[in-house]
Structures are given as structure tokens and as C-alpha cells.
Amino acid sequence: MASANYETLGLSSDQVLSMYESMLLARKIDERMWLLNRAGRIPFVVSCQGQEAAQVGAAMALNTEEDYLLPYYRDVGLVLHFGMTAQELMMQGFARADDPNSGGRQMPGHFGQKKNRIVTGSSPVTTQLPHAAGIALAAKMEKKNFVTLVSFGEGSASQGDFHEAANFAGVHNLPVIFFCENNKYAISVPMEKQSGSEHISERAAGYGMPGVTVDGNNPLAVYEAVKKAADRCRNGEGPTLIETLSYRQTPHSSDDDDSSYRTKEEVEEAKQNDSIHTFSAYLRECGVLTETKEKELQEKIKGIVDDATETAESAPYADPETTLNYVYAPKGGDL
Amino acid sequence: MASANYETLGLSSDQVLSMYESMLLARKIDERMWLLNRAGRIPFVVSCQGQEAAQVGAAMALNTEEDYLLPYYRDVGLVLHFGMTAQELMMQGFARADDPNSGGRQMPGHFGQKKNRIVTGSSPVTTQLPHAAGIALAAKMEKKNFVTLVSFGEGSASQGDFHEAANFAGVHNLPVIFFCENNKYAISVPMEKQSGSEHISERAAGYGMPGVTVDGNNPLAVYEAVKKAADRCRNGEGPTLIETLSYRQTPHSSDDDDSSYRTKEEVEEAKQNDSIHTFSAYLRECGVLTETKEKELQEKIKGIVDDATETAESAPYADPETTLNYVYAPKGGDL
Amino acid sequence: MAVINYIEAVNSALREEMAQDEKVFVLGEDVGAKGGVFRATEGLYEEFGESRVLDTPLAESAIAGVGIGAAMYGMKPVAEMQFADFIMPAVNQIISEAAKIRYRSNNDWTCPMTIRAPYGGGVHGALYHSQSVESLFAHVPGLKIVMPSTPYDVKGLLKAAIRDEDPVLFFEHKRAYRLVKGEVPEEEYVLPIGKADVKKEGTDVTVISYGLCLHFAMQAAERLEEEGISTHILDLRTVYPLDQEAVIQAASKTGKVLLVTEDNKEGSLMGEAAAIIGEYCLFDLDAPIQRLAGPDTPAMPFAPTMEKYFMMNPEKIEKAIRDLAEF
Amino acid sequence: MAVINYIEAVNSALREEMAQDEKVFVLGEDVGAKGGVFRATEGLYEEFGESRVLDTPLAESAIAGVGIGAAMYGMKPVAEMQFADFIMPAVNQIISEAAKIRYRSNNDWTCPMTIRAPYGGGVHGALYHSQSVESLFAHVPGLKIVMPSTPYDVKGLLKAAIRDEDPVLFFEHKRAYRLVKGEVPEEEYVLPIGKADVKKEGTDVTVISYGLCLHFAMQAAERLEEEGISTHILDLRTVYPLDQEAVIQAASKTGKVLLVTEDNKEGSLMGEAAAIIGEYCLFDLDAPIQRLAGPDTPAMPFAPTMEKYFMMNPEKIEKAIRDLAEF
């Protein structure tokens, strides 16, 4: 895979190993969710599978202690890196009261955790882009040096909010990264029916910002692009639009049957470039990963996912009456 | 002005003269509206002044017998060419029952006249762009060969509907022309605060269509660009985004005072390029227009505007109770 | 008569209207090869082809706006919003444009368009796949809003909506899609938009409702029948403009009125029904006008405990009817 | 106490809150050098600079959405929609986002944002510069909607809105801007959101209203006083969530209720007021609940004949009060 050596990018072997670990953890959590769903133990799952490299590559290029993240529903890899735990993710999967994202109020994939600067998201796609511009505007007004990264699918880039947010960021030269995870489908709609242009990144020029398309199966290429964009942000050079190319390996969600609109062969072929395998191979090639280490890692992660599942499944739901809480500020509000 | 000779564009001397006449008529109607407004005889005016060349150049490149037009509120030059009369425009200015646009229901500048395929418009900017895509889609579905032109200001290009409509047209390769009249201001907001890019036309690539910027003070340059775009439409080659550069010579509307946000000097300087004068000079240079002819023209137009004003002013308002009409289909509807 | 379910009635109305009128076409997200995320448009792509069953980009304002343009030209577009919750980006096109085209052009231009959207909860859809959005539009002159409860009404009213000369919002309860079955004639029929329907005659308490709640009310009424409480049930079917006369008749009949909606209570369209009753039936009333609705929280949560707490059900209605009967 | 007009109260509240709290900033179209198309933000650009008085691109969804992002970060944005009619493109951001942020995050994130917009007619604004848009939002839990009638209320409530921990829609009647004057104290004060206010005590007929109509009602009441008809007038001030208790008290006091709004009749928020009265005051009523409102047409036309026909005025209210008094 990666032609660039990780060292030339300024990454240590520990760092690339931790990237791999995050990718693997994301994948394993996701796979477990599907098992739980198919066994009738959780009602819904929406996947990161195929996009872990893009997500972890991006996260690695950010400062997870101060930057702001506005993820979309597939971003297990991003939120893990920003501090959400496997157990917390499982709490969300099981819709338990202890889910830090929403206390079981939202569907899985609707991330939000203030202490980690993961900004609460909703289901209507693309609404988070103007929010990201707003947070970046606040950074500029308050003279703070953090970066805001907002992610979304290529289908979501068709919404008016994409345009309005990108243009706002362009006009005000805001420190924000628009991170488009192009996985070739929006549910059943392929890129050709989604976009008049071949690449989403071609839209950047219309807002006066650089636009780049990178291989989303290569975490190092993504890291490099996001690092550069983040540096631009911190140097006051304004926003960047980054598009990562990968493939959605699962159906859209546990409610979708993808056989009506794409062939098994197409899916299988795309899986040849599965970043989990190609990055693992690359790390072995570089001597960062060994068979033993990989085995250890797999076991460690299995343990984490098992524990998380168990703890979450046995945790309680929120009390029915709590449905009424937090419509407005609990007290001190005027109502 | 115009370096290109009109003949190389395939235009006859009669045609360029009629272009000039339309420009002049538009200007004179507009000037009269301001006089009437300042005299308290009509409540509101919004101007075409400075954009006549762009409007008439575009109209000349279309087939006014079959093409569809979705104008915005400054497009006096476009609607005149598509068949709306000075008297009809005055009926609108005076909000009379015989206003063909809305029977006095809408403010001036909200054009619509089905028999001339001028599609009814509203005040919220940019909503007409998806409509234009819809009409172009109908043309494609019905295998009709007409072109749809939709116009809007550069400020209006910031709306989400611009993006969604352009992308829809790009994906479906629709026979529609997006015609942006960039007059440098959106009320008080200058282009630098409006757009992240220098030109609106730079956005075209993001939708897979050609984008061009032309001198909006040169009706021949605009004619050429729109002609090419219309040919593309008729040849099944899809949409084009055209941006014309001109300057809004009046305040935004009769309700605006532009002295708070731009200098008199700036306005005066821009008026040096007033297309009415430069095109007149060009036509004289070419020998198409003479001083006598110009005088005749001015008088003829004054007569038209006088008559139109008089007829409109003495026409009645709609009856109060007609307020209730046409919420739904008059009969046969289910309610 | 064949027994079909609610979503089959949607599908069948679409198919018949498309077969009958070439100007009718369908557009929306995933309505093509996939046949819609709920399969409402199943088979249409195969039968009528890509050009009449359009998969659009993910952009609701364009779905509505392109539909409006096509309708102004003379087509009969049927747009799908994948979930009613996602109609929000299209509000400007629907309220500023579709609703006002005839009026603002003094009857010169028209917008004969239908917008379908699945609404409602009880499907583990959480905040953004469960909402009732009718009150967002049920005050916009120029629009008609249809919310049928039975397959028979779905089919007859969707056909009427498609043929209507003005824009119609057609909201389908997504929980009803496969839950609710009913008889539908083989022969062609169309039902009038704007007319409510008495779904059950009764003498003690009047329930006015629509959509899925109508069925909950029917179930509650059935149980109460055994206790000797007789319930009169009016199905609004068209929720805007309301069928005033039918509301007045139904309320006056028993003098005890329960208005039931799955929507949040404050500001739901049941307020309008209450206002009509308070204006026209005041002296016929034997009990305060009661409204039974969802709590005033933004929408129903995902966790089953909270979803159940929010959702309407036959038990809640049964209790409210009994309380009124005993008043 | 100084007498100022309605828009000066807006301006002064903004200035004071900006001076007092650095997190407060203003954004919108033409709010900067121009000072707003109605001059609501006049002088703020000069006083607080470009970075706190932001001229945005012409994109309402971004104005709302960027404000929401900044509010989630901890700023106190005050967004202006140039006309309430143009809030439509921002509906998704307001309803799906601002209103639900606290709820969906289980109180982790909040959205302390104010959105101001001039609404209402009588200014030759025609269909798209005259609308009342409150009923679009007056059923959305998580939002608060303030619609003050006097400069005193404007100033005290706008300051409260800016300080509120949750999103507040603040609708200002544009005809009132320069027409309505009133006393405002020099000292700082803040009024409670959520509380209606009795603007006139009376015994024969109760009028419940808000905004510009409140003044028309006051004028009507004054004239009727001479005929010996005593009118009780409640100003809702916050139209969502409604101050139920105040509505119940006001309605019960006279037993004859007139609900007045400039909005279209069907589906206006007066339906909610009627429903509250129909539920809680039924046996105190001496006359049917009456609503006086605009006709159910899309909006008011431009031509003066038709605008006048549509608009509320003191005469229409006077007649309705007299009819009720005589009932």
C-alpha cells in the first residue's frame, strides 16, 4: 500500500501501531454490533467498515486534547481516537441510560460527548457543517488556536448546508476542515447519480479553499492531508476540503438490503483493498507489526469488546419518566 | 467597447438596434418608476439600472417563442424581450388589478406571465433555481427542445438552493442556463463578504458544467456566452453557469440608502461604464445608429412610457374581496 | 375485495396513476432500483423506467423545488421525502413556493404536485425518524394535508392527491405500513380530499383522530363497548383544511369530545379542532374538551422505555374515553 | 423614564447586552455598516467592530447554523433574519438542531442562541414581507417564542432572550417599529420569558392577543369604554410555550373570550389558546370562544385594497368585542 514511509511523515512506530489498533478496535466493535443486531439484542447498527483508515488517519493528525470534532454516524474510528470508549459505544448500541452520547435517546451513530469536544449530532445529514463553521468562527473571535474537523458522506455534500457552510468558512477564512468520506454510495444512490462532478473536492475552488482527494484506504495519505489542512488552520490560512475515497463494505445499515442495487462481486472486489489488511501488511513489511503482536492485539481487542458488550447489556435503560427531562435548562431558566 | 463585431456573432444591424431599444426602454421605464416613487405615486421600486446590457444580451440569444424564463426582480430587460409590455410593467408598479404578473398581489419585480413562459417568482431569493431545473427536467422527459434560463444575483448564489439546483442539473445533464447577474452588492454586502471565491462561475466545475464570467456591460459578449450555452442545451450537452459582471447603479431599492455602505465616487466611477452609453457609442461607430435615429428612439420610448404610466395610473385596484380568490383551484378542486 | 396492507395501497395507487397518466412521475432518494427504504415504490422502476422513477441527489429542497418546477410546466410529480423528519430542508420550497404559486400569480400558474412522506413513531426510530410534522404545515393556505388511516383511504386519497390541481402533502404512518391491513376494491375509485369520515357510530363519547391513532381509538372503543360505553369515532383524513362541518357534527353528537394525536400536545392541530368546537358547539358540550397527545418533548427517544412512555396506545385512549364517559 | 419607540428598544437591548458580555455577538444580512434594513443594529458595527457585528453571506440556513455552532461552543449569538418570511430556509437548523440539542445530548450540549426577525403586515410588504410565522414554530418543544408589543417589553424580553440558556425566537412587529412608542426605565431590567401580562383590567369581555394587534385591541377597548363595555386585555408576550395559567385566569374572569391574531385563522396559535380554555374554563364561559384573525389566504397582497382587507385593525376588533358583550 502506502508508498510514503510513515517516518517521512514524522510519525513514530508507536503512533502507526496505535493507528492500526484504533482501526482494528473500530472494526471489531462494528462487527460485534452486527452480531448483536442479527441476534436480536440491539435494534440497529450503522457501520464504519471500510472507512476506518480514513477516520483514524484524520484523528491522528489532530490534537485530541483541544480540537473539536463534528463526526457523522459512521465515525467510530474518529470518536474512539477522541476519547470515547468501547464501553461507551456499546452503551449507545444498547440504548442504555449510561450512553454518554444521549442517554439512550438517540439511535447508535449519533455521537456527542462534551468533555472530549465531540459535538452532538443529529440524523438530518449535513446540518453539522454550519455548526463546524460556527465553532471555527468562535475560535477566531476568541483567538483560540484549535482546529475544527467536520465529517460527512459524499451524498450529504449534495445538501444546501454543505454549500452555505463551506462558503461561510471561505469568506471568513475559518480554521475548519471539511472532511468528506466518499464511500461511493448514499444508501442505494451511486456517486454518478449523486454529483455532477467526479469528485466532491472539485467544489473547493468555488469557496476559495484548497480541495484534495486522497486514498481513503491509506491512513497515512489521509493523515498527511489532514495534517496539512490542520497546519493551515493553525496558521490562519483558512479552511480545506478533503475527500477520502473508500467503499462502504456493509449495507447502509442493519435495515438495508444492498442486493437490490449492487452486486456481491462489486462488494467483494472492493474488500480486496480493505485497509485493515493492507495496513497490517504494510506494518509487517516495515517491521512494526509481527504475527505475535497482531495476535496479542486481536486478543486484547476481543477482551475489550467482550467486556464492553457485557457491561452495556447488563446496564439499565433510562426511567420512562425521564423522557420529560432536559427540554429546557433544568432550573434557572424562565420556564 | 465591444471588440467583437456584431456581425461575426451572426447578428444583423436590425437586431443590435432592437437590443439597444430594449435596453433603453428598460432604463426609461425604470427611471420613470423612481420618479413616480419619489413623487409618492407608487410605493416601491427595485431597479434594473446597470444590468440592462446583460439582460438584453441574454434574451437576444434565446428563442422567445418557446424558451422558458425564470427571471429575478431586476430583469426588466429580460421580461420586455420575452413579451411583457411597458404598460403591463406599469400596471405592476401601480399594483393594479390588470397587472398580468399577480393582479397587484405581489410587489413590483415579481414577474410571471404564463403566455410568455415567464415563470412566476417570489421574494425569497434563489428558490427559482430548482424550479428551472424542474422545467428543464420536464423538457428532457417530454423530449422538447426548449431552453430554460434562470437568473439571480451573486448574493443569491450563497443560498443552498443554488447548490442543490446546479448539482441536480449537473447530474441529469439538463438543458438549463444558470445566469448570475453579479452587480457587486447584495444590498450592502459586497462580493468579498459574500463569496469565498472571486467569481461565482468558479463553482461550475463542482457540478460538472462549464462556468464563464463575461462583461455584463457588453451585450454582445453576454449574447455570445448565452448563445453558446443555449446551443449546448439544445444539443443535449447540459447546463452552463454564466456570470455577468456589472454594477448596481441605484440603491438596492427605493427603501435603501446606499450612502451608509458605499461612496458616491465608487458609484460615479462605475457609471462610466454604463452600457446604455457605451453600446450607443459602439452602434454609432458601426454606423447602425445616428444622432437622428437616437433622438427618434428616445421620443418613441418616452411616448410609450408616458402612455403606459397614464393608462396604469388610471386603472382600478382589485376589489378587496378578491383577496380570497385563488387559494386553491376555483372549482373542481376537492375543497 | 382483496385485503392488502397500508403500504401496498400506496404502491398500488402510484402504479395505477403512473400507468394512466404519462405526466405522473416519482422522484426522491432511493425510490429507484431499491424501491424506497420502505418499499413504497417497489417495482415502479422496473415497470416505468429510470426516467419516470428518479433517484435524486440527497437534497430535499431540490426534490421539492425540482418537483415544483416540473409541476408548473404541467407534469404531475410525486416526490418522496424519505422520512417526514427530513422534510425540514424543503420547508421554504413548500411554504414559500408550492403553497403560494396559484395565489401569487393570480391563478396564472399552478403547482399540481404531491409530496409523500412517512411519519410517526413506534418503530425504534428515535428523535429523527418518529416525528409527526403535520402541525408544521397545518396553517399554510394553499396546501392540503392528507393523513389516511386505512388502506382503502390511502389508495383513494393518494390517487386524488396526484390528480389534484394544487399541492398536497400526503403523510403515511410508517408503523401502519405493514401493521394495518384492510379491504380495497378491485375497481378503480378515488376519494374526496377535504372530507372526514365517521369510522364508528356511537353515542357516549366522540373521539376525533387520524392516522395510526385512529386504530388505537378503534381498539379502545371495542373494549369499552363491553363495558357499555359507546364511542363515536371521526377520522379526519384531511387534516388541513379541516372538515369543520364534520368536526361540529361529531362533537355535537355526544357532547363529550376527546381529541387524539400522536404529535406533541401544545400547538398540535387538535388545537384547531378544539377551537372549532369551542366556537360552534359550546352549548352542546357536557364535558371539557379533552386532548390526548404526546408530551411536549422534542420527539420520542430511542430506548424502548422512553419510546413507550411517549407513544400513543389503546390503553391511554381507553382510559381517557372512560374518564369522559364517567364525567 | 424616557419615551422611545419599539425599534429603539431593540437596539438598546442589543447594545447593553453586547457591552456587558463579550460572548454576545450579532450576525445577519446587512447588520453591519448598514445597521440593518430596519436599522435595528444601527451603531453597533461602529461601537463593537466588524468581528462582533457580522455581515453574513445571503444564506439563512448558515446564519442559523453558524450561530448554533457558536452557541454550542459557548458564545451568545444573536442572529437576525432580515424578514421573518425568510426564516424558511433556516427551519431545518432551527427545528432539527437548535430546539433539540439539549434534549438529544441528555443535557450535555446546549444552544443559548437568539434569533430575531421582523414579522407582520401593514407596510405594503405584500406576500413575502408581511407574514406572521409564529405558528410554524409554536409546536416545537425546545424553542421559546417571544412576541412583545411594547418598547418596555421588547427591551426587557430581548435581554432575557439573549441571556437565556436555550434558543429563543424573538419576533418583532415591523409596523410597530416606529409606530409604537412607550416608556422605558433608564435603569437596567430584565423581564421573565414565559409570562403573559394583563395590559388592561376589565370585566365584560376578555381579549387575548400579542404584538401589534394588542395595540389595536387597546384602541378598540378605549372606544368601547365610552359605550360602557369594559374589556380585559391579556398580552401573551411569550407565545410558546403558552402561559396556561394566565390564559385560564383571563378567560375565566369575564367568561367571554376574543382571541385576536394577525395570522391566518386556521392553525394559528389561537387554536391552542382556545383548546386550553375549552379544557379548563368550559363551565365559566358565557359565550362561544371567538377568534378574530386574517383570512385563510397565503399572505396579504400588495395592493392597498387587498392589504387593508386582510390586515387586522381596531375597527374589526371593536365590532367583535361589542358582539361578544351583547351576546
Ligand SMILES: Cc1ncc(C[n+]2csc(CCOP(=O)(O)OP(=O)(O)O)c2C)c(N)n1
Ligand atoms: C436530510 C436527510 N435526508 C435523508 C436522510 C436519510 N439518509 C440517511 S443516510 C443517507 C445517505 C447518506 O449518504 P452519504 O452522505 O454518502 O453517507 P454514507 O451513509 O454513504 O456514509 C440518507 C439518504 C437523512 N438522514 N437526512
Ligand SMILES: Cc1ncc(C[n+]2csc(CCOP(=O)(O)OP(=O)(O)O)c2C)c(N)n1
Ligand atoms: C431568502 C431571502 N433572504 C433575504 C432576502 C432579502 N433580500 C432581498 S434582495 C437581497 C440581496 C440580493 O442580492 P443579490 O442576489 O446580489 O441580487 P441584487 O439585489 O444585487 O441584484 C436580500 C438580502 C430575500 N429576498 N430572500
Ligand SMILES: [Mg+2]
Ligand atoms: Mg456515501
Ligand SMILES: [Mg+2]
Ligand atoms: Mg448583487
